[in-house]
Amino acid sequence: MARTNLSEWLLHRQVPPKLAETMxxxxxxxxxxxxxxxxxxxEGISGVAGTTNVQGEDQKxxxxxxxxxxxxxxxxxxxxxxxxxxxxxEPLLFERSADxxxxxxxxxxxxxxxxxxxxxxxxxxxxxxxxxxxxxxAHLLQPGTEQIxxxxxxxxxxxxxxxxxxxxxxAFTLDASGDFVLTAATLTIPSESAEYAINAARExxxxxxxxxxxxxxxxxxxxxxxxxxNMRWVGSMVADIHRILxxxxxxxxxxxxxxxxxGGRLRLxxxxxxxxxxxxxxxxRASTGPGRLLEAAPSSIHQRIPVILGSSAEVERIxxxxxxx
Ligand code: AHM
Ligand code: MG
Numbered sequence: 001m002a003r004t005n006l007s008e009w010l011l012h013r014q015v016p017p018k019l020a021e022t023m024x025x026x027x028x029x030x031x032x033x034x035x036x037x038x039x040x041x042x043e044g045i046s047g048v049a050g051t052t053n054v055q056g057e058d059q060k061x062x063x064x065x066x067x068x069x070x071x072x073x074x075x076x077x078x079x080x081x082x083x084x085x086x087x088x089x090e091p092l093l094f095e096r097s098a099d100x101x102x103x104x105x106x107x108x109x110x111x112x113x114x115x116x117x118x119x120x121x122x123x124x125x126x127x128x129x130x131x132x133x134x135x136x137x138a139h140l141l142q143p144g145t146e147q148i149x150x151x152x153x154x155x156x157x158x159x160x161x162x163x164x165x166x167x168x169x170x171a172f173t174l175d176a177s178g179d180f181v182l183t184a185a186t187l188t189i190p191s192e193s194a195e196y197a198i199n200a201a202r203e204x205x206x207x208x209x210x211x212x213x214x215x216x217x218x219x220x221x222x223x224x225x226x227x228x229x230n231m232r233w234v235g236s237m238v239a240d241i242h243r244i245l246x247x248x249x250x251x252x253x254x255x256x257x258x259x260x261x262x263g264g265r266l267r268l269x270x271x272x273x274x275x276x277x278x279x280x281x282x283x284x285r286a287s288t289g290p291g292r293l294l295e296a297a298p299s300s301i302h303q304r305i306p307v308i309l310g311s312s313a314e315v316e317r318i319x320x321x322x323x324x325x
Contacts, residue, residue, distance in 0.1 A: 006024065009182050010024070029069050144296065164277050171183050171187055190248035196230075196231055196251075205258040253307045
């Protein structure tokens, strides 16, 4: 069968040149990160950097390296006006002339970095927004429904790139020559599933809806959900969502009594929103519990949000539990 690479796909999907070139820049950044990750322990860059990011979390050297790689690929791209990153306290605004700019990227350059030292899949997550070229900084706080595209790279056994554009999510695999080859033209999440992903060690902090859903699922065939569930938790959101896109399931990082003061655990602009856009495009559902995730209005670039996403029937079950609270 003839192979389709990323540039052919961008043409075939009629992605406008500005966005297509920017998706290409992001894909190139991901390919470079994949390359760096492959030999990081040999280079001695797998450990902590000795610095903390704006969220007060210890940065790994590879968090910093990956952030630099995103900047190196996006700064020279004249269409990009702004970059929001998990690793940067403030948005990076690029000087552009009057006929340039117009796009902003929000990214988590290396998600799941606590899994780096154990050689488990990590990823990059990114969202594409349209911003006015003359004042990009004032227009970064857009709800997820406004994203013009989004995606992630999963650095696992192979490097996967998932892109969503105009309601269709596609997956690519990085080949030996550095090209992304289309390996799934349309991703679809089965509406029913019997697999959930949650950090169960946080049970004592959970709200009633989460507690009930997990307790019911553990009861198996004889419980109210009438089927036997499995639990899978990689601890890298990218890997957990990639599994759900491939075979269904539900991912939960709900608001709990410990994260409530911060608004949740995961970040809205560059973790939750891109994943929610992909999941909805694949026929799944993305929720905060009480409402649709993509409609949440951000109030700051590093805002956090509760996240429940995956197979639509499962997410709906959880939403019904929230309605009963
Ligand atoms: P990070 O962006 O600092 O890597 O944090 C995000 C990660 C997600 O990948 C994962 O789903 C979650 O945090 C795991 O959190 P924890 O295991 O601490 O509950
Ligand atoms: Mg992250």
